[in-house]
Amino acid sequence: MDGPCDEARLFATYRHFALANRVVSGWRRLYVRRVRPLLADASGGTRLLDVGFGGGDIPRALAAWADADGLRLDVTAIDPDERALRFARGVDRGGRVRYLAATSHELLGAGERFDMVVSNHVLHHLADAERDALLADSSGFGARLVIHDDIERSRLAYAAWAVGALPFALDSFALVDGLRSIRRSYTERELAALAPGWRVERLFPWRLLLVHEDWR
Template sequence: MGWWRALGSRDADAVELMDDPECDEAALAKTYARFTPVNRAVSAPRERYLRWIRPRLSPVFETRLLDVGTGAADLPALWLRWAAADGLRLRVTAIDPERRALDFAAARTAGLEGLTLLDATTAELAAADEHFDLVCSNHVLHHLDGREFGALLADSERLAELGGTVVHADIERSRLAYAAFAVGTLPFEATLLRGSFIRADGLTSIRRSHTAAELEAILPAGWRVRRAFPARLELVWQADAAGRSRV
């Protein structure tokens, strides 16, 4: 039961298998391929679409969304399909520092209208004076060290400064979340998740993640933490047209 005690503090030194540049390529591809069903279960993409994205969409004017650390681009693909089904206009720019992820995403989303995959960083987009109506990420925050965390928030404010909204979603670390993921994924370890890093890296991700109190203690002015189900946290920042936070 050592993990039970260890989850009382964040394990920033734990390393996910898929973050290893020398990791098994076949296992990495299987991990990317399993992101869609796993994220549907743990990331609440439909709830996020209805709360944060759909209210900002229009059948006439195009809404620009930036997805940071997109991975296999499974969430942007869902959001684009839901927006199209609703008769609303959405364009997603999806970025990731991992070239292998972008290559996989490009193959899986070929022909999907409204999606642009870019090998770019938030700093590069901000320096290029790009602006978006929505800036989002999913399960990115726990990968970052303190400097990277602060830089992402600062970049996000610049990218959404013209009346945009930022929502960075991540896991909330808790013993219950760890136990639920461990038990919930166990029956699929030899089937759906076989040969992937999903189960091992999911548990590592929870150990690396923050609690709401930890995030609230380090957030800059203008940001707030919102709790969401299941075991999720959302860091939210909203600006008016002058770039001032409205949170």
């Protein structure tokens, strides 16, 4: 899906991945355990950046959960793919999230600052230099909390997606893209070796979190 493809199937893939994310990505737990305490502790509004939003379901969910808790969260979501921008703006009827076709480097260069930076299923798409640049940008925003949530590569995860995504195979890229993503993703040891100074945490099922916290 990184290159040219049928847009209708791409948009169907975004919808299917939103369902999968609700089941396995763990963002509800991360919001309750990591994000909400920082929002409750903030004296003013809190700015959050989502990098590589894809279909935009994660930033929309974070904004909705904060609203439901009566907490102030200003969410910006970026993705360089204009197709992702069109899809996300089309389904976000409430307009609660600011979507931009941009990169983290562009926002950092423009002087933007964020209290939290997150991503979902982005790391395994990046070449080494791109990954290192994203981690440097994430730290450069001055965020108190950075969480890059990705897949933990395993044979069991591959087999589970090969079976579980079969209903999505006909109208979208969800099956083939998901299997490709699992093959490209990291083990806990591999990710730790690639990101010195960051903490790697495991989250059930088959998730790896690359975490950086700054409490200054």
